[in-house]
Amino acid sequence: MASGEGQGGERPVVDFRTEPARYRHWKLSVDGPIATLAMDVSEDGGLAPGYELKLNSYDLGVDIELADAIQRLRFEHPEVRAVILTSGKERVFCAGANIRMLGQSSHGWKVNFCKFTNETRNGIEDATEHSRQAYLAVVNGPCAGGGYELALAADRIVMADDGNTSVALPEVPLLAVLPGTGGLTRLVDKRHVRRDRADFFCTLEEGIRGKRAVEWGLVDEVVPRSRLEETARQRAEELAARSDRPADARGVALTPIERTIEGDVVRYRHVECRIDRARSRAEIVVRGPEASPPADAATAQAQGAAYWPLAMGRELDDCILHLRTNEEQLGLWVLRTEGAADLVDAHDRLLAAGSDHWFLREVALFLKRTLKRLDVTSRSIFALVEPGSCFTGTLLELLLASDRSYMLAGARDGDDRPAATLRLTTMNFGPYPMPNGLTRLASRFLDEPGRVDDLKGRIGQDLDAAAAEAAGLVTFAPDDIDWDDEVRIALEERAAFSADALTGMEASLRFGGPETLETKIFGRLTAWQNWIFQRPNAVGPKGALQRYGTGQRGEFDRRRV
């Protein structure tokens, strides 16, 4: 991992692919409808040298395993209806993100680390609400900072009532940074802790334990240590009883994602990414299915990880994470698709019709989360629609998630493929909401909600460039004469702007309309944290984050900004 703002290039390539047999930090066990996910971080298992993961503190590597475990529980364990999230250590629940790791990380690393951990915690809430696999945090020892933020992502929090166990958000007093992994937002917006109590709590190094933690709404219940296990089991059973997950379905194994990186080409089966370093951009092609969809949900489940929507989604997800973390110089992602509209359309019809089947529901939820990753990615995203493309239904969401799109009007001179078209399916009208809770179409037409209804009437139609432009689906539709220059200039210009200004602009323009817990975390909270991650009071040589563990307190510039 790079240690300073100026040192790039030397950090190891981070691989987000893992599996339980390779976990170093988590123990996953399943007992009928109840699973237990126990955090037991290996001190010497950090992603990079320079820090020890003491007291169940975590780095990106720990969170990659957690994210993997959460996915597998959803797909591989349809029978699991409640998950107990707890610590596998005797004397501590979790001390939060590792401070030395943060102290030695570059600004970009810190920000990207927080984004991924936020997505993982949102995934816990998504599992609880939509997969009906509810999370219960069982706090069996001190639970501080990112540790409490992890617990906050659970549906319920049960805490041991002993002299040792408390919840705390000591970031402000100890480190001069924020509880930025959703902590501040979930405190007031999820748990509705009164703002003045939240203010007090967030300035308290030692945290709050026992009855007061319940009275203030910081946890749901405290029980004597001797009854903790029994109570956890009971609460988990209560949560499980509310679930609609099938007891007797067979899980779908998430087999390893096959990927090759050769030079500047990252290749998967359905996704390919070509890197153009000179132009600071990644050109990503997503391919439609090669065959018709399976006949029904059961057959789809039998295809397992090879089922096209799931296979494509997992590859795209991995590609997004890989580029975000390992290719920070590529400020512009150009999205293209290839394939047959009819096949995507047919696949979408099965997905839409099968939303009451646990597996198809999981696949759609997975695609939703992957598309949300695009929404919060700090890269410019342009979609290019050309002959041979396949922006249909689920794949059309890629275009709708883009900052801008160009569609070639008519055929290309010397190319005998027909002109490109777009096609809407029912999957564009509900299953893939953005973090703001609206579909991408609704977000697009904030001014004219009636337009979304009109478009519903055009599901299944092939819209050529003129129709797509008139319908407001694409930004520009140049013809063959103008295409090359117009697109080239747009891409070159984009790559020339300030990376930071674009990040702030995109984060503002992408989220019109309502704000939710998620958008508040990625907008308000993350933006403030990123600002603080730049301030000398935190990261300067005398800042609290740098001085942590040296026995010296931070020295602060007292001026308020």
Place this chain on the structure above:
Amino acid sequence: MASGEGQGGERPVVDFRTEPARYRHWKLSVDGPIATLAMDVSEDGGLAPGYELKLNSYDLGVDIELADAIQRLRFEHPEVRAVILTSGKERVFCAGANIRMLGQSSHGWKVNFCKFTNETRNGIEDATEHSRQAYLAVVNGPCAGGGYELALAADRIVMADDGNTSVALPEVPLLAVLPGTGGLTRLVDKRHVRRDRADFFCTLEEGIRGKRAVEWGLVDEVVPRSRLEETARQRAEELAARSDRPADARGVALTPIERTIEGDVVRYRHVECRIDRARSRAEIVVRGPEASPPADAATAQAQGAAYWPLAMGRELDDCILHLRTNEEQLGLWVLRTEGAADLVDAHDRLLAAGSDHWFLREVALFLKRTLKRLDVTSRSIFALVEPGSCFTGTLLELLLASDRSYMLAGARDGDDRPAATLRLTTMNFGPYPMPNGLTRLASRFLDEPGRVDDLKGRIGQDLDAAAAEAAGLVTFAPDDIDWDDEVRIALEERAAFSADALTGMEASLRFGGPETLETKIFGRLTAWQNWIFQRPNAVGPKGALQRYGTGQRGEFDRRRV
């Protein structure tokens, strides 16, 4: 004005008090129901040396006059129902915030400048919506950056259709910063410009003019230059026709606010602020009225600027602005009140009963805006409730706006005044919403909306510390034995934390619940802008903001964060 992060102390004290006779940059004229506010910035009239205010660009001094003009139009001109906001120059509407001024300003100055200009633009929208004095922007020349952001605050925008006039937000391509004075937010959330079009528009140095500006929703109407004046008049008359403002009422002159600054004491008639530099805090006392309220709205109007709620509000407003801009080292504001609960209660009853009288409506709106300034102030705010205090109704909002409150339970040893109490009035239940659109009570009890209803039943009761604590109105209620130590430690601890971490924490905890245009501007947009204002791509020696006007483009670190 300080020129760099390290140089404080030398900036001039900024005075927010002004009046039309002293305006250097604006021309205000009134013609029956329609006023015209014409921007005609004096190039050599900058607040600080080092820049010329060319092309109707502005600095804080220009905006102080604008804010003053907007207030006076509301109070001194009840007959004005529509305001034409235009340029007094021949060839330009407004070029936005002055870039050289920004380039030479410290981080703190930039951020504070943006906060005030945002409040001024929100005030334009508040006048349109609540004072029924609607703003019409008449764009009669190039309108860029902050110039277009000013126009965006108007209810309608009419633009000249000529080769010279366009609207533009060129901050990203030209300066590597954001259109942070509401521009990005109003584009998608007020005008509902489609996000991909907004993306394109915000990367276009030259902006958009003519028919396309209308089609994209950037302006409401374009007309040939020759018909601009006539159309403006017509549209203003249409807006005026919708207003309920009285045609024949007499305005209330906003006489000068009397203030003395002696050493570390800032004194007004109803507000006093003692500065404790060693402890980095400002101790503010707000005094209740000395006499019963006038008998009715007409008598209140006759009292004019001396009417207590208005006089107190204007003084508090000036005190807030003074401390924010001129005393950035004071990170903690301690709020106290003094006076008789019965008198505030009686004043509140008149205010509440007279909300259909234009003057009383204006007074309540003024108090609302002043209280909102507290909500977005980047200082820790603690309220202390002691014997002799008067946290009743309107003054109780000061406590509810605080991050935390302490109320002394019982009398004080050796003090023969009775124990402190709090009292709710109807003014706590509607007229003073926070930027998030909720009352401070509703924001406080997000989890238990029923509590707000219960409290309505207790209007007029004197609540002692035990009752106030049980009702959830105060954070802590120590008795005389614990008070001194508990409060002293809380104040000292607060002053010792990182100023920046507190700013981010408070900005997150204060705004639970829904987000609005206003909270999005102060939260998401401002936080991103503040982050960018720290990034070398903007403010470093090779950054775009520093290089602007040198003929050299900024040099950028291409890494995305």
